[in-house]
Amino acid sequence: MTADLQLNADGSLRHLLTLDGLPARILIQILDTAESFISVAQREVKKVPLLRGKAIFNLFFEPSTRTRTTFEIAAKRLSADVVNLNIGTSAQSKGETLLDTVANLSAMQADMFVVRHAASGAPHLIARHVAPHIHVINAGDGRCAHPTQGLLDMFTIRRHKGAFHNLTVAVVGDVLHSRVARSQIHALTTLGCPEVRVIAPRTLLPRDVDSLGVHVHYRMETGLKDCDVIIMLRLQNERMQGALLPSPQEYFKYWGLTAEKLKRAKPDAIVMHPGPMNRGVEIDSAVADGRHSVILNQVTYGIAVRMAVMSLLAGSGVKPAAEA
Amino acid sequence: MNLPQPQELIVRLAADIRPALGPDWAVVGIHTGGAWVMEALVRELGSDAPQGVLDIAFYRDDFSRIGLHPEVKPSHIPFEVEDRNILLIDDVLYTGRTVRAAMNLLFDYGRPAAIRLAVLIDRGGRELPICPDYVGLKLDLGARQHVSLVRDDAGTLSFVVREKG
Numbered sequence: 001m002t003a004d005l006q007l008n009a010d011g012s013l014r015h016l017l018t019l020d021g022l023p024a025r026i027l028i029q030i031l032d033t034a035e036s037f038i039s040v041a042q043r044e045v046k047k048v049p050l051l052r053g054k055a056i057f058n059l060f061f062e063p064s065t066r067t068r069t070t071f072e073i074a075a076k077r078l079s080a081d082v083v084n085l086n087i088g089t090s091a092q093s094k095g096e097t098l099l100d101t102v103a104n105l106s107a108m109q110a111d112m113f114v115v116r117h118a119a120s121g122a123p124h125l126i127a128r129h130v131a132p133h134i135h136v137i138n139a140g141d142g143r144c145a146h147p148t149q150g151l152l153d154m155f156t157i158r159r160h161k162g163a164f165h166n167l168t169v170a171v172v173g174d175v176l177h178s179r180v181a182r183s184q185i186h187a188l189t190t191l192g193c194p195e196v197r198v199i200a201p202r203t204l205l206p207r208d209v210d211s212l213g214v215h216v217h218y219r220m221e222t223g224l225k226d227c228d229v230i231i232m233l234r235l236q237n238e239r240m241q242g243a244l245l246p247s248p249q250e251y252f253k254y255w256g257l258t259a260e261k262l263k264r265a266k267p268d269a270i271v272m273h274p275g276p277m278n279r280g281v282e283i284d285s286a287v288a289d290g291r292h293s294v295i296l297n298q299v300t301y302g303i304a305v306r307m308a309v310m311s312l313l314a315g316s317g318v319k320p321a322a323e324a
Numbered sequence: 325m326n327l328p329q330p331q332e333l334i335v336r337l338a339a340d341i342r343p344a345l346g347p348d349w350a351v352v353g354i355h356t357g358g359a360w361v362m363e364a365l366v367r368e369l370g371s372d373a374p375q376g377v378l379d380i381a382f383y384r385d386d387f388s389r390i391g392l393h394p395e396v397k398p399s400h401i402p403f404e405v406e407d408r409n410i411l412l413i414d415d416v417l418y419t420g421r422t423v424r425a426a427m428n429l430l431f432d433y434g435r436p437a438a439i440r441l442a443v444l445i446d447r448g449g450r451e452l453p454i455c456p457d458y459v460g461l462k463l464d465l466g467a468r469q470h471v472s473l474v475r476d477d478a479g480t481l482s483f484v485v486r487e488k489g
Binding site: 012038039040043044316 | 379381382383387388390391392394395396397398399400401428431432433434
């Protein structure tokens with residue numbers, strides 16, 4: 001269903017809603033294209049004329065700094081016109097429905113919507129109702145998916161480790177509330193990573209964790225052993241309902257990443273975090289700022305990956321090439 | 325149609341270029357065929373000029389008609405473009421649109437002192453006011469005829485000529 005919604009008849013990407021079910025060839029095409037945008041970012045002029053004349057609307061129904069900003073920079077570096085809508089303070093608070101908002105923005109000749117919403121499936125709903133030439137990118141919906149974060153994480157891993165087929169990757173922390181974790185696990189599996197582990201207290205694992213094809217560990221001591229890549233997740237305090245954990249201090253003691261626990265991973269392991277970090281809760285400052293950390297690289301790569309997604313979407317579904 | 329071997333044309337091109345190529349020049353090949361010609365040309369010239377490669381996918385004028393090229397490669401310009409003399413190299417010159425895109429791309433690295441254009445084959449059919457400075461071979465091909473450069477695993481260059489149906 002989603003796969004049909006995401007792909008054009010010719011197999012190219014029409015919307016990016018989830019990494020679940022996306023074929024490896026599309027993931028690899030995005031990562032390869034992003035590699036070229038990294039070289040653009042190293043130039044004096046960091047812009048290319050690709051999306052000149054296109055209007056991209058950032059629809060953020062949920063607060064975000066990093067994701068919204070990197071989408072905005074990505075669109076601007078592609079020469080698109082960007083409009084940022086802070087929906088919490090606009091028409092929706094006056095009672096307009098989601099689809100009415102989108103219909104109005106489409107009437108303003110939007111070419112692409114970047115959507116973040118607290119409700120799972122909101123970007124899918126929009127994708128189902130937009131005109132054929134309009135593309136939708138999911139920038140995070142509820143607990144469901146955050147595909148561009150998953151892609152930039154894959155890009156980070158490939159840049160630092162070269163390939164996926166010989167890696168052990170651990171995803172650590174609040175998997176239950178994390179849309180990022182789901183996107184990462186789908187992408188790692190599709191790209192051929194042989195061992196994906198999740199490390200978390202039982203209360204922060206989803207019930208269907210076994211169906212994700214991962215190895216479950218409850219303790220850092222065993223879970224981090226010989227890992228090449230450690231992906232820390234943010235402890236989502238604002239999503240916590242009921243007492244799933246005793247206290248942040250208690251959490252840090254058992255599942256926070258410290259230099260001591262990191263010694264169990266491989267000596268050249270990399271440490272990632274999608275941000276924003278809770279220092280002293282899921283990660284110790286010494287690790288976050290230490291030599292294994294690639295956390296700020298992730299942010300930089302995020303721009304190139306979002307440029308790749310936007311340019312592939314904007315160029316898809318057009319008339320097939322007669323002769324280039 | 326009998327075409328000379330690409331290597332013969334490279335020797336011819338090198339002889340034309342040699343007197344002009346000063347110490348302040350850099351050479352830039354357009355991905356993929358132009359980069360191959362650049363490598364062969366530099367070898368023939370025995371030049372140690374800095375070398376760069378351009379992929380023009382982000383600068384094409386037909387993006388809105390055919391989308392992004394499926395295999396974009398990073399451009400690599402490992403020298404300062406500002407005030408530099410640049411020899412731009414491609415395999416086959418046709419409409420001139422690729423060269424237009426390559427020049428726009430170069431200017432996003434800096435303002436070159438001069439750009440000269442060297443091509444292995446000029447097949448005619450220009451749609452833009454672009455004229456090469458160095459040409460290995462001039463051909464007059466019809467719109468349905470296509471000539472392209474290929475390189476085998478051993479690194480040998482050859483031409484492929486096709487008739488479009």
